[in-house]
Amino acid sequence: MINLESVDFTQNGKANHFATCDTCHWVNPFNPKIDNLCERCNSKLQQRKPLAFQKTLALTLCSIIAFFPANLYPIMTILQFGKGQGDTILSGTLYMFQNGMIPIAAIVFIASFIFPLAKIIGLIYLLYSVKFPSRISRRHRSHMYRYIEMFGPWSMLDVFVVAILVSLVEIGNVLEVVAGPGATAFGIMVLLSIFAAASFDSKMLWDERGTDER
Amino acid sequence: MPYPVLKEGQQARCRQCRHIVLYRKPNPVNRSVAIAIAGLILSVPAIFLPIMSMKMFSINSTVSLSSAVYALWLNELYFVAVVTCFFCIFAPIGKLVIALILGLQIKMDQIKRNSYMPLIKFYQKIDSWEMLEVFMIGILVSIFKLRADADLFFDLGLVSYILFMLSIVALKLSFDKELLWNKVVIND
């Protein structure tokens, strides 16, 4: 148990030798020399996620690599009488734009192209700001991180659309929708970026160079 | 370290970034039990009934949540099929089942030591992987894509799906994990 009177509230939890449990959010006393377990749920305690910087960087780089096959390979093919050309995410969106479905094309474009790209750039920027001075205040960067985490699942939108179309559009030999390898690459990219965001530790933003910033 | 004692509906925020640290939801236990029962009943028609059907050259084809996953599998997109199945079927149902079990344990005042804590931990693990709302927007996008070229008909499955999704949203608003954690006895 923690004695509130001995806590120095001008310092953060790490300096006060506390650790918040990542699982149940209970605040525990923390001894850096031994393995600490949470008093309430017995999970292993850490003041900061170990190797968070390296893990986030590695996973972000992997999702950048997966970004290319995800956008270059077709995610689905519309077959009319057995013939048809594959649609990548961008060409499918472009087709909808040209056919006047502008709002829906905008939603798909934002969810499946802008969000993943913004996520990757955002994570790289957050990692950069941990090591080098940044113009954006730390509070705003924390908010940025929370949005990056929140928007992750929405990138799956196009994969679900493919799933619905593949199942629904099957009119004998006349018209058929077949899924393409781009869908797998895209799914992997989304998962990698979700894992990358989850491995980042937002407490790092408040640790580094504490004196020269807001 | 003790948490600030909050009344139902109150919240506590971080001193540095103003993020909500703790929020007491109103009437959490009764609400989540009711929502979990409703959601589990709705899940059956939502997953298996056709969401919509398409008519072209007098041939009718339908899609349901389960048939969409199966179609991905038949298209040899095994990975995508498995993750879609997990995000849209297993994760939401898992959340509802766990909310029901935990809610009943609290209501009947019989917290089982060996299942209570693992269940909360499991709930937290699958929580961020549930994507029913995204699939809902996916349904809307496919409706707009096909509307011009084919006749679409909406079935009872769409209604059940929307209600199923709303029950998950409602569970998010009423299920109080901090309250559940606070019931764990700490042995010093």
Ligand SMILES: [Zn+2]
């Ligand atoms: Zn804990």
